[in-house]
Amino acid sequence: MKRIALIAGTAALLAGAGITAADAAGGQPASIQTVNIGNCTTEGAFVSCSVQGDIAHPLSISVQVWATPAQQIDVTWGDPCVNGFTSGDRNGSFKVTAGATHKVTRNIPLSQGARGECTPIVLVNPNGTGRIHVILFGRN
Numbered sequence: 299m300k301r302i303a304l305i306a307g308t309a310a311l312l313a314g315a316g317i318t319a320a321d322a323a324g325g326q327p328a329s330i331q332t333v334n335i336g337n338c339t340t341e342g343a344f345v346s347c348s349v350q351g352d353i354a355h356p357l358s359i360s361v362q363v364w365a366t367p368a369q370q371i372d373v374t375w376g377d378p379c380v381n382g383f384t385s386g387d388r389n390g391s392f393k394v395t396a397g398a399t400h401k402v403t404r405n406i407p408l409s410q411g412a413r414g415e416c417t418p419i420v421l422v423n424p425n426g427t428g429r430i431h432v433i434l435f436g437r438n
Contacts, residue, residue: 330437331437331438332435334434334435335353335434335436336351337433338422338431338432339429339430339432340429341430345423346421346422347422348421349419349420349432350417350420351418351434352415352416353418354414354416355414356379356408356438358405358408359416359418360406361373361420361435362401362402362431363394363401363431363433364398364400364402365396365397366397366398367397367426367428368396368397368400369395369396369397369428370394370395370424371396371424373391373392373420373421374389374420374421374423375418376419377389377408377412377418378409378418379408379411379412380414381412381414381415384410384411385410387409388407390407392404406418416436420432
């Protein structure tokens, strides 16, 4: 019981001084933000969506796609990044089947230099006629 009172008293003392538990432990509280890099919606036959944008210091970059009606979608991506004199570029592609009730999200691997500025690009092509949606986002 004395231990609980000691912990509660210490927490109250720190809070009264405006110090959080993270500050008392010597670290800053993590502040991860989700950043909307870009999005695209289009419809018809033989259509494609391309999304490109910038994100500083990304921890991750992801793309979410879906289509109506549900169909197979080809996704091609690139991730050029620059950090001072270090730069890198990764690219690749994947196929997914996605629909309005089955949205698919995939991570895009970060390239060397991702501690600086990245300019990811995603090109999406459906294999049928309909509407496609693309959201490119990251966390930093």
